[in-house]
Amino acid sequence: MTQTDPSVWTPPTVPEWEYPKETTERLEWADLSTIDLTSFNEPSGKKALAEQLSQAIQKDGFFAVVGHGISKDEVKRQFALGKTFFESQSNEVKRQRVVDFDDGDYFGYKAPFEKTMFGTDVKENVELLNVPKFNGFFDDDVINRIPYLNHFRSEIESFSRKSFEVARKLFVLFAIILELPENYFADQHRYEDYSDDHLRYMLYHPRPAEDDAKLDNNWARGHTDFGSLTLLFSQVVAGLQIRTETESGYEWKHIRPVDGGIICNIADALGFYSNNYLKSTVHRVLRPPDDQVGSRRLGLFYFVRPGKGSQIEIAPSPVLKKLGLYRDLPAVSGQHYVRSRVKQYHTKTTYDRNYGEKFRVGDFEIIDGYE
Ligand SMILES: O=C(O)CCC(=O)C(=O)O
Numbered sequence: 001m002t003q004t005d006p007s008v009w010t011p012p013t014v015p016e017w018e019y020p021k022e023t024t025e026r027l028e029w030a031d032l033s034t035i036d037l038t039s040f041n042e043p044s045g046k047k048a049l050a051e052q053l054s055q056a057i058q059k060d061g062f063f064a065v066v067g068h069g070i071s072k073d074e075v076k077r078q079f080a081l082g083k084t085f086f087e088s089q090s091n092e093v094k095r096q097r098v099v100d101f102d103d104g105d106y107f108g109y110k111a112p113f114e115k116t117m118f119g120t121d122v123k124e125n126v127e128l129l130n131v132p133k134f135n136g137f138f139d140d141d142v143i144n145r146i147p148y149l150n151h152f153r154s155e156i157e158s159f160s161r162k163s164f165e166v167a168r169k170l171f172v173l174f175a176i177i178l179e180l181p182e183n184y185f186a187d188q189h190r191y192e193d194y195s196d197d198h199l200r201y202m203l204y205h206p207r208p209a210e211d212d213a214k215l216d217n218n219w220a221r222g223h224t225d226f227g228s229l230t231l232l233f234s235q236v237v238a239g240l241q242i243r244t245e246t247e248s249g250y251e252w253k254h255i256r257p258v259d260g261g262i263i264c265n266i267a268d269a270l271g272f273y274s275n276n277y278l279k280s281t282v283h284r285v286l287r288p289p290d291d292q293v294g295s296r297r298l299g300l301f302y303f304v305r306p307g308k309g310s311q312i313e314i315a316p317s318p319v320l321k322k323l324g325l326y327r328d329l330p331a332v333s334g335q336h337y338v339r340s341r342v343k344q345y346h347t348k349t350t351y352d353r354n355y356g357e358k359f360r361v362g363d364f365e366i367i368d369g370y371e
C-alpha cells in the first residue's frame with residue numbers, strides 16, 4: 001500500500017533485496033582492472049596501489065574496487081531501501097523535495113516519463129532519489145523533507161560516509177599518481193564541505209521494445225559524468241557500456257558485474273585537473289538483454305562532486321609538466337561547473353542526442369553527447 005499523506009507518514013517494512021539473475025547472453029565485456037584497497041593503510045600500500053591504478057586509468061577511466069570496507073549486506077540493504085522507497089511511497093510523499101534543474105540543483109526526487117528523448121515521442125524512463133551528504137547543510141532543505149530519509153537516516157548516513165571514504169582513498173591515489181601532495185584532491189572534496197555530492201537510488205522503468213528501437217535502444221545516451229568521481233555499486237542487470245579506444249576506432253563494451261565490487265569512473269572535474277591524463281569516461285546505458293529486461297534495473301551510486309570552495313585548474317603536477325600537459329589556465333569554481341552542467345543537460349523538454357556538441361565553462365570543455 002502506498003502512503004498518500006506526508007503528515008501521517010508511517011514507515012514501510014523493507015523486504016530483503018534479491019539480486020536479479022545474471023544474463024546468459026553472450027555480451028562483449030570490457031576488460032576492467034580490479035584494485036583491492038585492503039592494503040591501503042599498510043606501509044608502502046598506497047604507493048603500490050597507485051601504480052596499479054595508474055595502469056588502469058590511462059586506458060578507460062573505469063575500474064573496479066574491492067577490499068573497500070563496505071560489506072555485501074550493507075550494499076544489499078541499500079538496494080532494499082531504494083526499491084522500497086520507489087515502490088512504497090506515494091507520488092505526493094516522493095515529491096516533498098524534487099530536483100530543481102533550473103538552478104542546477106540535483107537533490108531530491110526526480111520522476112520518470114516527464115520528458116521525451118531524441119526528438120521522438122518516447123519518454124525518458126529514469127526515476128531517482130539523490131540524497132545529499134549528512135553534514136548539516138542539507139537537513140532542512142532535503143533530508144528532513146522526505147520522511148523516508150528522515151526515518152532511515154542512521155543507516156543511510158553511515159552508508160553515505162563509508163562510500164565517501166572509498167572515494168577519499170581513491171583521491172589520495174590519484175594525487176600520488178600525479179606526484180602531487182597526497183591530499184591535493186582530498187582537500188577539494190571533504191565530507192564536511194558543502195557540495196553537490198549525492199548517494200543515488202536510481203530505477204529505470206522498462207519500455208516496450210518498439211519504443212526503445214526508436215532510440216537505438218538508448219536508456220541513457222553516451223556521456224561523461226559531471227562531478228569528480230562516480231562509484232557504482234555493482235549492477236547485475238546489463239546495459240551499461242563504456243566507449244573504449246581500439247586500433248580501428250571506438251567500440252562500446254559492456255560492464256560486467258563484479259561480486260561485492262564497486263565500479264568507479266573518473267568524471268569531468270578530475271579530467272580537468274589533469275588535462276585529461278585521468279580520463280573522464282564515456283559511457284551509456286542500453287536496453288538490457290531479453291532475459292533481464294523484465295527485471296527492474298535498480299542502481300545504487302555515490303556521485304562525488306567538487307566542494308563549494310574548490311577551484312578547478314590544471315594541477316601543477318610534475319607528471320603533467322613532464323608530459324607537456326600542464327597549462328596555467330584561469331580557475332573555474334567546481335560547484336559552478338557542476339551546476340551549469342546539470343542545468344544545461346536537464347532543463348530541456350527533450351533529451352537530445354547532441355552528438356559531438358561541446359559544453360564549456362571558462363577554459364574547460366567537454367563533449368556533450370557521444371554516438
Ligand atoms: O545506470 C547506470 O548503470 C549508469 C547511469 C549513469 O551513467 C549516470 O547516471 O550517470
Ligand SMILES: [Fe+2]
Nearest residue numbers: 223224225283
Ligand atoms: Fe553516467
